[in-house]
Amino acid sequence: MLVFPNAKLNLGLYVTGRRPDGFRTLESVFVPLPWCDALEVLPAAAISLTLTGIPIPGEPATNLCLRAYELLRADFALPPVQLHLHKVVPIGAGLGGGSGDAAFALRALNDLFQLQLSAEGLESYARRLGADCAFFIQNKPVFAIEKGDVFENINLDLRGVACKVIYPGLHISTAEAYARVTPRPLRHGLREALGQPLETWRHTVSNDFEDALTPHYPVLSEIKAALYAAGAAYASLSGSGSAVYGLFPGQETPPNMSLPAEYQVWEGQL
Ligand SMILES: C[C@](O)(CO)[C@H](O)COP(=O)(O)OP(=O)(O)OC[C@H]1O[C@@H](n2ccc(N)nc2=O)[C@H](O)[C@@H]1O
Numbered sequence: 001m002l003v004f005p006n007a008k009l010n011l012g013l014y015v016t017g018r019r020p021d022g023f024r025t026l027e028s029v030f031v032p033l034p035w036c037d038a039l040e041v042l043p044a045a046a047i048s049l050t051l052t053g054i055p056i057p058g059e060p061a062t063n064l065c066l067r068a069y070e071l072l073r074a075d076f077a078l079p080p081v082q083l084h085l086h087k088v089v090p091i092g093a094g095l096g097g098g099s100g101d102a103a104f105a106l107r108a109l110n111d112l113f114q115l116q117l118s119a120e121g122l123e124s125y126a127r128r129l130g131a132d133c134a135f136f137i138q139n140k141p142v143f144a145i146e147k148g149d150v151f152e153n154i155n156l157d158l159r160g161v162a163c164k165v166i167y168p169g170l171h172i173s174t175a176e177a178y179a180r181v182t183p184r185p186l187r188h189g190l191r192e193a194l195g196q197p198l199e200t201w202r203h204t205v206s207n208d209f210e211d212a213l214t215p216h217y218p219v220l221s222e223i224k225a226a227l228y229a230a231g232a233a234y235a236s237l238s239g240s241g242s243a244v245y246g247l248f249p250g251q252e253t254p255p256n257m258s259l260p261a262e263y264q265v266w267e268g269q270l
Pocket residue numbers: 010022023024025026028094095096099129130131132133146147148174175178239240
């Protein structure tokens with residue numbers, strides 16, 4: 001079975017408090033971003049994982065795809081599988097790349113071996129692999145609360161919105177990014193702000209990681225300014241960075257921008 005784990009973007013992100021387990025509570029809207037890895041899952045004589053594409057830091061044994069397999073194998077009589085991951089989505093980018101791989105591995109194993117797990121069942125396994133993972137089970141725009149793993153519906157029509165995502169090659173660890181943010185109780189309504197025309201979001205929708213990280217990584221505000229200069233109606237850091245995106249409503253494709261060759265860029269319709 002071949003699947004294509006996509007990435008995500010955060011529209012607004014507010015870190016609102018700290019939980020007894022040390023994790024932060026947040027409010028954010030998650031939307032799927034069709035920048036994809038490729039993951040193949042096949043029944044095999046022995047368990048294996050092969051990797052191509054962008055190098056992934058850390059031991060392959062700790063790869064989230066294998067961790068997803070081990071999690072299900074603890075509860076179901078799963079046969080061995082061979083996994084192949086072709087990594088495309090930048091790592092440490094705030095795009096949830098690893099989380100998407102884990103969730104798509106859970107979904108593929110559920111389908112391949114007919115485990116009959118519901119979306120809610122898969123979400124509970126996904127939560128155990130990372131805060132972002134559960135989003136990728138249903139993989140549709142949601143209003144996220146708690147650790148970013150509890151969801152409410154949101155009506156958001158992003159058809160016809162072109163998007164450019166720029167990754168400056170800077171790996172920001174999620175834990176480091178959270179350590180730099182001071183949680184604050186919610187100041188205003190994200191849901192209401194996103195219900196207004198996209199052109200107003202620039203003044204009403206923000207990401208708490210941006211203020212916390214920009215003094216340490218000025219390149220983030222430079223990219224955001226370049227996106228606005230290129231005509232974006234809204235630009236923001238995604239998640240804990242370092243990817244920054246711009247939205248260009250009513251355009252087939254975003255405008256060309258002259259960027260350093262080492263930057264990775266995705267563009268298309270959301
Ligand atoms: C920044 C976001 O991408 C926004 O969508 C996510 O909150 C990050 O989620 P994630 O990468 O799946 O994070 P995890 O792998 O679960 O956690 C990594 C580390 O980030 C911190 N962390 C993460 C999520 C959260 N709600 N509070 C936290 O404090 C913790 O220090 C944790 O040890």
